[in-house]
Amino acid sequence: MGLTIALGGKGGTGKTTLAGLVIRYLIETGRKPVLAVDADSNSNLNEVLGVPLEETLSDAREMMKKDVPVGMTKDIFMEMKMEQSLVEGEGFDLIAMGRPEGPGCYCAANNLLSSLLDRLMKNYDYLVIDNEAGMEHFSRLTQKDVDLLLLVSDSSRRGLMAACRIAELVDSLPMRVGHRILVVNQVQEPPARWPEDVEKMFGDGNIYVLPADPLLAQFDMEGKPTSRLPADAPVVQEAYAIFDKVLPRAEKAA
Numbered sequence: 499m500g501l502t503i504a505l506g507g508k509g510g511t512g513k514t515t516l517a518g519l520v521i522r523y524l525i526e527t528g529r530k531p532v533l534a535v536d537a538d539s540n541s542n543l544n545e546v547l548g549v550p551l552e553e554t555l556s557d558a559r560e561m562m563k564k565d566v567p568v569g570m571t572k573d574i575f576m577e578m579k580m581e582q583s584l585v586e587g588e589g590f591d592l593i594a595m596g597r598p599e600g601p602g603c604y605c606a607a608n609n610l611l612s613s614l615l616d617r618l619m620k621n622y623d624y625l626v627i628d629n630e631a632g633m634e635h636f637s638r639l640t641q642k643d644v645d646l647l648l649l650v651s652d653s654s655r656r657g658l659m660a661a662c663r664i665a666e667l668v669d670s671l672p673m674r675v676g677h678r679i680l681v682v683n684q685v686q687e688p689p690a691r692w693p694e695d696v697e698k699m700f701g702d703g704n705i706y707v708l709p710a711d712p713l714l715a716q717f718d719m720e721g722k723p724t725s726r727l728p729a730d731a732p733v734v735q736e737a738y739a740i741f742d743k744v745l746p747r748a749e750k751a752a
C-alpha cells in the first residue's frame with residue numbers, strides 16, 4: 499500500500515528541503531519506488547536531490563503546440579516527451595511540472611498531460627509532491643487524494659497564518675487528506691503557545707518543529723544537494739524523528 503505525500507506553505511520556508519529529506523527517508527526505510535513531483539514552477543527539487551533537470555512537462559506542453567514531427571500523433575509525442583522528462587535518481591524518479599499554463603492555453607495539451615501524469619503515477623508506490631506557495635499545479639492534478647499533507651512554515655506569525663490559509667484552501671478542494679501536520683522550520687526556541695488559529699487548525703500533537711541547521715545552510719551555499727546531509731546532522735535527525743511518528747499514522751489512515 500503506497501502513500502501520497504504533499505508539501506505546502508509560504509515560499510522560502512523549507513518545503514523543498516523537507517521534500518528532499520522525506521524522499522531520502524522513504525528510500526532508506528524501504529518505501530519504494532518513489533516518484534518525486536516538482537510542482538513548483540521555479541523547479542528546484544532536483545538541486546536538493548542532486549540530479550540534473552533537463553525538461554519540464556510545461557516544455558513538453560509548449561512543444562506539442564508546434565513541434566510534433568510529421569507522421570507522429572500528439573499522444574505518442576507527449577508520451578515520448580514525458581519519458582524524456584523523467585529523471586532517474588537512486589531509489590526515486592523525478593518529474594517537474596514547470597510553469598502552469600498561461601491564458602490562451604491549449605487545453606487538449608493539458609488534458610493529455612494530466613492523463614499521462616496519472617498513468618505515470620500509478621507505477622509508483624510513493625508520491626512526494628513539492629508544491630509552490632499558491633498550490634497552482636496542485637489544484638490541477640487529477641491525483642487529488644493526499645495521505646500526508648506536510649505544511650511548512652517559518653516561525654513568523656505571517657508564515658504560520660499562511661500555513662493556516664493553505665490548510666483552508668486544501669480543505670476547500672475536492673480531495674481527501676488522510677493526515678495533516680504543520681512543521682515549523684528553523685525554530686530557535688519553540689514558543690510556549692502557538693497562535694490560537696494555528697492550534698485550532700492543526701490541533702495538539704500535529705505541530706512539529708525543526709531547528710535551523712548551519713550545516714544545511716552551508717550545503718545550500720556551496721550548491722551541494724541538501725538531501726545528502728550526513729545522517730547525524732541535527733535537521734536530518736529531527737526530521738526523521740517526525741517522519742517516524744507521522745508516516746505510520748498516515749499509513750494507517752490510508
Ligand SMILES: Nc1ncnc2c1ncn2[C@@H]1O[C@H](COP(=O)(O)OP(=O)(O)O)[C@@H](O)[C@H]1O
Pocket residue numbers: 507508509510511512513514515516650683684708709710711712714715718724733
Ligand atoms: N532547517 C534549516 N536550516 C538551515 N537552512 C534551511 C533550513 N531549512 C531550509 N533552509 C534553507 O532555506 C532556504 C529555503 O528553503 P527551501 O526548501 O528552498 O524553501 P521553499 O521550498 O519553501 O521555498 C534554502 O536556502 C534552504 O537551504
Ligand SMILES: [Mg+2]
Pocket residue numbers: 513514515538542628629
Ligand atoms: Mg521550493
